Amino acid sequence: MKGSAPGKVLLLGEHAVVYGHPALAAALKRRVFVEVEEDRNGPVIELLAPPPTPASPSNSPSPSNSPSTSIQVPPELLHAASDMAAALGAPSAFRAVVRSELPLGGGLGSSAALGVALARAFSQLAARDCPPERAEHLALQLERVFHGAPSGVDPAVCARGGVILFRRGDPAQVDRISPRLPLHLAVVLTGVMRGTRSTVLPLSARRAERPDLYDPLLATLGELARGGAQSLERGDYQDLGVRFDAAHGVLAALGVSCPELEHAVAALRRAGALGAKLTGAGGGGAAIGLARDAAHADALVRAAEREGLRAFAEEISP
Numbered sequence: 581m582k583g584s585a586p587g588k589v590l591l592l593g594e595h596a597v598v599y600g601h602p603a604l605a606a607a608l609k610r611r612v613f614v615e616v617e618e619d620r621n622g623p624v625i626e627l628l629a630p631p632p633t634p635a636s637p638s639n640s641p642s643p644s645n646s647p648s649t650s651i652q653v654p655p656e657l658l659h660a661a662s663d664m665a666a667a668l669g670a671p672s673a674f675r676a677v678v679r680s681e682l683p684l685g686g687g688l689g690s691s692a693a694l695g696v697a698l699a700r701a702f703s704q705l706a707a708r709d710c711p712p713e714r715a716e717h718l719a720l721q722l723e724r725v726f727h728g729a730p731s732g733v734d735p736a737v738c739a740r741g742g743v744i745l746f747r748r749g750d751p752a753q754v755d756r757i758s759p760r761l762p763l764h765l766a767v768v769l770t771g772v773m774r775g776t777r778s779t780v781l782p783l784s785a786r787r788a789e790r791p792d793l794y795d796p797l798l799a800t801l802g803e804l805a806r807g808g809a810q811s812l813e814r815g816d817y818q819d820l821g822v823r824f825d826a827a828h829g830v831l832a833a834l835g836v837s838c839p840e841l842e843h844a845v846a847a848l849r850r851a852g853a854l855g856a857k858l859t860g861a862g863g864g865g866a867a868i869g870l871a872r873d874a875a876h877a878d879a880l881v882r883a884a885e886r887e888g889l890r891a892f893a894e895e896i897s898p
């Protein structure tokens with residue numbers, strides 16, 4: 581039985597979304613695939629994913645055609661997947677083979693995509709429907725194992741696809757956004773793997789000490805996301821680019837950037853991106869640059885590769 585789900589990029593609003601502000605997120609073409617079957621020796625999960633390390637400058641394959649490596653699955657993941665199987669009425673003795681086109685811990689939503697793909701595969705095994713809201717709910721439970729108290733934006737966009745403006749809550753508010761024109765991005769991988777907690781928890785401690793300083797900055801990120809949704813709907817990518825640059829400045833001031841991300845963002849800007857920023861939790865992971873069109877996105881990718889970074893172009897279709 582098979583299931584799959586896309587990765588994601590946060591266009592705007594990361595970190596702010598943890599504090600109730602909106603975030604703008606888009607599903608990627610790259611996916612996580614799961615094949616699951618009943619197996620008396622289970623539960624077992626085999627995981628294959630591209631390595632997170634940057635390519636050498638002379639020969640830099642894209643993440644999709646680079647060889648995948650076999651990765652040791654942490655016991656918490658096996659446990660959480662067994663709980664998910666039980667919740668769906670699927671057998672708890674299973675073998676799941678997971679193939680990810682996304683690097684793990686790279687800020688591209690691999691853990692949420694894995695959760696959604698597992699929910700879909702287990703549902704098939706249990707001969708049940710798995711509507712997006714159910715997959716999202718189950719994936720969020722799996723995310724909690726990795727990230728503590730995630731906002732839920734990653735499973736929401738990985739389960740629904742497309743572009744969404746997300747606000748956490750019970751229930752979360754999810755508005756689908758229809759970009760007027762295709763959105764062309766260059767996604768640059770720093771090769772630094774990190775868990776989401778590694779920036780979310782320290783920021784939360786800094787904010788608890790100085791809410792007067794941090795709350796207006798977080799609110800600004802939320803406003804940039806809200807306006808970014810309108811830029812997408814108008815097809816105004818000059819406007820969106822300014823929002824990317826502004827958000828990156830605020831995220832850096834919040835202390836969630838790192839030298840590798842600054843290098844990636846500077847490389848994208850030098851190559852003429854309309855705007856560039858870190859995407860996701862920061863502290864490593866990935867950066868995104870906004871391009872005018874597909875050829876420009878390819879040029880941004882080549883420029884990043886010449887600086888020794890692994891990158892790929894992505895088109896987010898209306």
Ligand code: PMV
Nearest residue numbers: 594595687730731776860861
């Ligand atoms: O795990 P990442 O890199 O996709 O980051 C998720 C976005 C944060 O806002 C930083 C955390 C959250 O729970 O929303």
